[in-house]
Amino acid sequence: MARVLLKPKRDKSVKNRHPWIFSGAVQEVRGEVSDGDIVEVADSGNNWLARGYYNSRSQIVVRLLTWDDSDRLDAAFFRKRVREAVERRRDLLYDPQTNAFRLVFSEADRLPGLVADLYGDFVIVQCDTLGIERWKDAVLDTLMETLSPRGVFERSDTESRHSHEGLAPSVGLRRGKEPPPLVSVRERGIAFDVDIRQGQKTGFYLDQRENRIRAARFCAGKDVLDAFAYTGGFAAHALAAGAARITLIDSSESSLSLAERNLARIQTQGKTDYLHGNVFQALRDLGQRRRRYDVVILDPPKLAPAQGAVERAARGYKDLNLHALRLLRPGGILVTFSCSGLVDAALFQKVVFGASADTGRAVQILYRLSQSPDHPVLLFCPESEYLKGLICRAID
Ligand code: SAH
Secondary structure, rough: OOEEOOOOOOOOHHHHHOEEEEEHEEEEOOOOOOOEEEEEEOOOOOOEEEEEEOOOOOOOEEEEEEEEOOOOOOOOHHHHHHHHHOOOHHHHHHHOOEEEEEEEEEEEEEOOEEEEEOOOEEEEEEOOOOOHHHHHHHHHHHHHHHOOOEEEEEEEOOOOHHHOOOOOEEEEEEEEEEOOOOOOEEEEEEEEEOOOOOOOOOOOOHHHHHHHHHHOOOOOOEEEEEEOOOOOOOHHHHHHHHOOOOOOOOOOOOHHHHHHHHOOOOOOOEEEEEOOOOOHHHHHHHHOOOOOOOEEEEEOOOOOOOHHHHHHHHHHHHHHHHHEEEEEHEEEEEEEOOOOOOOHHHHHHHHHHHHHHHOOOOOOEEEEEEEEOOOOOOOOOHHHOOEEEEEEEEEE
């Protein structure tokens, strides 16, 4: 097995069990290695540190899987890791109200590059790296054995798979039966149809589950704006909790039509408006028309994809939050998120502070939110924390 030797003083993160080795930290590679192979990692003095998989095409040249020398990285190892991740979701597996959640969350479940989501009777798998691609059969077999789904469908079509790992998309049925065009799921008793083939991510924003439930508690009897609504996740929970009226905005027409279908199941007669358009503009337009809301939800896409984009993203988040605050009635609630990993909780709070200061509205924080626990944060890998949110009240 080839051995990757690190440069002097570049072993600290490995010793701290961070799973990534950047190409700049590598002194030399001893032995024959192909992209996707398992390699040993050693410090500059050739002392063994860890073991993981290799891809010379990626900036993250090694993703580490074990720091225990007795672990052999074979199919049995990957099977065990998948079984353990599923086992940690027991509470959700036995929750009769919810049958859609994440089964495997990549680095945070010590399976870098692998995401697996459960949608009712089907499992959707996403392989983001060449290293995990090699073990796909073991992963797929284990998911079939442990969960007995009707089918396992692959949605390995992420941008990073192509741009960072040099892999072509891989999409299609992998085990069992073909899923229907829309897969029906339940989230805390609320039914959703999910487009697992064309939908964003693997079809649904499972990371927002707990936050949707929490936000809904503020919506009974209220006039709500759901900005970046996608297929109506927040809106459905708000309506089920008794929202009086809700406006959904999204730039994707197909997402809004699926939202309409999802909300139709709930008592929505005359309570819903759909606005197809750009939220940045729509918030301004609504403000000019003096439209006001009791609750505004802002769940934008990732605005900071790279370090160089953080400042610009912060300006974007500020713009959204500022215009959202202006739309709130006195005492109104702002539910606001950032899913940019590079915008940390402190910066995000600063951004909302800036919006509060500029509007002159006094804002209280009621809750600080994160991703749902089926998307855990591994302390060894702070990058596994990406979603942050605030529920605020404008009290002036
Ligand atoms: N809140 C949703 C998830 C939102 S994902 C839920 O709980 O399911 C972000 C959404 O923003 C996507 O649906 C995307 O189509 C939409 N979007 C991205 N940029 C936008 C823009 N500038 N204006 C309006 N919608 C946008």
